[in-house]
Amino acid sequence: MGKFGNPDFDLFQLPEEHEALREAIRALSEKEIAPYAKEVDEKARFPEEARAALVANGFNAVHVPEQFEGQGADSLAACIVIEEVARVDVSASLIPAVNKLGTMGLILSGSDELKAKVLPSIASGEAMASYALSEREAGSDAAAMKTRARKDGNTWVINGSKCWITNGGQSSWYTVMAVTDPDKGANGISAFMVHKDDEGFTVGPLEHKLGIKGSPTAELYFENCTIPEDRIIGDEGTGFKTALATLDHTRPTIGAQAVGVAQGALDAAIAYVKERKQFGKTISQFQGVEFMIADMAMKVEAARLMVYAAASRAERGAGPLGFISSASKCMASDVAMEVTTDAVQLFGGAGYTTDFPVERMMRDAKITQIYEGTNQVQRMVMARALLRG
Numbered sequence: 001m002g003k004f005g006n007p008d009f010d011l012f013q014l015p016e017e018h019e020a021l022r023e024a025i026r027a028l029s030e031k032e033i034a035p036y037a038k039e040v041d042e043k044a045r046f047p048e049e050a051r052a053a054l055v056a057n058g059f060n061a062v063h064v065p066e067q068f069e070g071q072g073a074d075s076l077a078a079c080i081v082i083e084e085v086a087r088v089d090v091s092a093s094l095i096p097a098v099n100k101l102g103t104m105g106l107i108l109s110g111s112d113e114l115k116a117k118v119l120p121s122i123a124s125g126e127a128m129a130s131y132a133l134s135e136r137e138a139g140s141d142a143a144a145m146k147t148r149a150r151k152d153g154n155t156w157v158i159n160g161s162k163c164w165i166t167n168g169g170q171s172s173w174y175t176v177m178a179v180t181d182p183d184k185g186a187n188g189i190s191a192f193m194v195h196k197d198d199e200g201f202t203v204g205p206l207e208h209k210l211g212i213k214g215s216p217t218a219e220l221y222f223e224n225c226t227i228p229e230d231r232i233i234g235d236e237g238t239g240f241k242t243a244l245a246t247l248d249h250t251r252p253t254i255g256a257q258a259v260g261v262a263q264g265a266l267d268a269a270i271a272y273v274k275e276r277k278q279f280g281k282t283i284s285q286f287q288g289v290e291f292m293i294a295d296m297a298m299k300v301e302a303a304r305l306m307v308y309a310a311a312s313r314a315e316r317g318a319g320p321l322g323f324i325s326s327a328s329k330c331m332a333s334d335v336a337m338e339v340t341t342d343a344v345q346l347f348g349g350a351g352y353t354t355d356f357p358v359e360r361m362m363r364d365a366k367i368t369q370i371y372e373g374t375n376q377v378q379r380m381v382m383a384r385a386l387l388r389g
């Protein structure tokens, strides 16, 4: 070993417990989630079998801190769980992913009392959580939201609507961003925890989507929705910062989802090209096919490393996360789109049918380039971080 050598340390080797976690969640996903993925997609129904299996085995919300009856898994472990579920069913991977998205603001900025009220039920699987930032006219420009919250005695009264809410209707708790002071722009937005049974809260119609059909995407309505004053997350006016800080922590989880679906498509393509015969040999023996497989695997590996680097930095709280978190989500989702599209190509006509999972994977991959911020917004966030100096 040279001056910098340390035989006990390998930056690119995951710790044993993370590898063991991967083995466990992969086995569970293949046995208890994969068999239902096709039907879940065809019927656009919630993956109940996946929820039951994830809850029974403690994989539904691994990120919840131990102090609040959770497993306190680190960010990398949460990514591994999401990645492995997404490898077989992207819709099902939204259970652990959105539970994290819907509670991260609370974990980062909420009071211990509010955490104690919400988090144990998420950890146990009794409840799920969603994140409500977007509105019809405030998507990428999230600070342009119109939903209002005003103080009334010892309550907050919320009016407005939110849209594209992943797992809307399935979740019991919603992190809702609303304007509390319209004169202060982004600094006049506050974050709240709203429960599905709160007066004045209703779930609207579901979207009909290209992919992730097993995960409902709903509109939420707030009509004089009245919640206790202690349901605010952090101080008044800090909600937009909480919302963006949340995304700093969760964009790598979308990267993990993208890596997972890309790996699933790559695995399916490798198996297929070794079986499929044309011109008297398996198509894996054609150099054009070999090169495609090599490129696909190379991209997946690079995306995985970037996602893990982003998750590790989020875990360590190492500096501003904006660049790395957006870069990991953006790169991994672009890779997922390329790799799943190439997988369909390698299957040929068969890949375009629902007899094989790759067409579903391609449709599911598309959303990773759009949600938690379009990849155009990710590039904006990255550029701002770089150009700030």
Ligand code: COS
Binding pocket: 131, 133, 134, 139, 140, 141, 142, 143, 186, 187, 240, 241, 242, 244, 245, 247, 248, 322, 371, 372, 373, 374, 377, 380, 381
């Ligand atoms: N963490 C904490 N605070 C942050 C932050 C971060 N990562 N990034 C910015 N802020 C702060 C800024 O410092 C600013 O506060 P001050 O005025 O006190 O300095 C405030 O938040 C507003 O920031 P900014 O002016 O940059 O906001 P913009 O309105 O320009 O919007 C983007 C920034 C576009 C990046 C943001 O709206 C965004 O991410 N949009 C996409 C939304 C999204 O991902 N939607 C998907 C929802 S989940 S499906």
